[in-house]
Amino acid sequence: MAAIRLTDVCKEYDGSGALAVDGVDLEIADGEFMVLVGPSGCGKSTLLRMIAGLEDVTFGTIEIGERDVTDEEPRDRDVAMVFQNYALYPHLSVRENIGFGLKLRKMAKAEMNERVERVARSLGLTEYLDRKPAQLSGGQRQRVAMGRAMVRQPAAYLMDEPLSNLDAKLRVAMRAELARLHEQLGVTTVYVTHDQVEAMTLGSRVAVLRGGVLQQCDTPETLFERPANAFVAGFIGSPA
Numbered sequence: 571m572a573a574i575r576l577t578d579v580c581k582e583y584d585g586s587g588a589l590a591v592d593g594v595d596l597e598i599a600d601g602e603f604m605v606l607v608g609p610s611g612c613g614k615s616t617l618l619r620m621i622a623g624l625e626d627v628t629f630g631t632i633e634i635g636e637r638d639v640t641d642e643e644p645r646d647r648d649v650a651m652v653f654q655n656y657a658l659y660p661h662l663s664v665r666e667n668i669g670f671g672l673k674l675r676k677m678a679k680a681e682m683n684e685r686v687e688r689v690a691r692s693l694g695l696t697e698y699l700d701r702k703p704a705q706l707s708g709g710q711r712q713r714v715a716m717g718r719a720m721v722r723q724p725a726a727y728l729m730d731e732p733l734s735n736l737d738a739k740l741r742v743a744m745r746a747e748l749a750r751l752h753e754q755l756g757v758t759t760v761y762v763t764h765d766q767v768e769a770m771t772l773g774s775r776v777a778v779l780r781g782g783v784l785q786q787c788d789t790p791e792t793l794f795e796r797p798a799n800a801f802v803a804g805f806i807g808s809p810a
């Protein structure tokens with residue numbers, strides 16, 4: 571079953587006269603970790619933001635869980651977005667930061683605490699629940715940002731370069747953490763990165779974009795062994 575289906579999705583920013591995303595067809599299976607990769611400006615964030623409903627679709631359709639959501643508001647789409655600049659609330663504790671979205675939805679306190687604690691456990695944050703963001707390392711803060719998305723138990727996580735602000739060592743550690751979490755939770759994930767090493771290590775499949783056009787979508791092994799064209803070969807083969 572497709573968790574997310576994109577059909578001929580196009581985006582033209584007002585008055586730009588060019589397509590930032592150009593006719594993308596893509597089916598993301600339930601539980602899949604799909605990586606969108608490509609050089610800066612190729613349309614990755616635009617595509618992800620259209621899936622989230624943060625950007626209008628110029629042409630084409632987006633379905634989530636068999637429902638056409640093309641014209642739905644972000645809050646009705648049952649997806650959770652993790653951004654590159656994970657702004658946590660500095661005056662709130664880790665517990666309150668993770669639970670914020672649930673509080674907005676007026677969830678009962680006992681259920682909220684239980685969910686927050688379960689998510690904190692899976693992220694290794696249990697002992698930090700009462701700390702403020704300023705008392706955490708960069709990696710811990712990024713985990714809190716993930717926790718905020720995870721606590722909602724959405725149909726899919728949409729992540730836009732969530733590790734790009736971390737130093738190289740932490741980035742590698744967080745990559746392993748993400749892979750472990752995905753294995754454990756199995757939630758459909760669409761993950762954007764410009765880093766082909768990250769793409770090839772994390773993706774169950776990897777979709778390569780160039781100039782808004784999907785070049786190839788395959789498993790890392792197939793991309794590596796049978797690239798569809800010279801661009802894919804060069805991009806996947808180029809050093810980090």
Ligand code: ADP
Pocket residue numbers: 583584586590608609610611612613614615616617
């Ligand atoms: P990526 O995330 O792959 O770096 P983006 O989706 O941010 O690429 O951008 C794709 C193209 O759309 C680029 O040419 C970019 O300049 C353009 N673009 C992105 N956001 C806007 C915007 N808000 N208004 C106009 N053009 C934009």
Ligand code: MG
Pocket residue numbers: 614615616
């Ligand atoms: Mg981007």
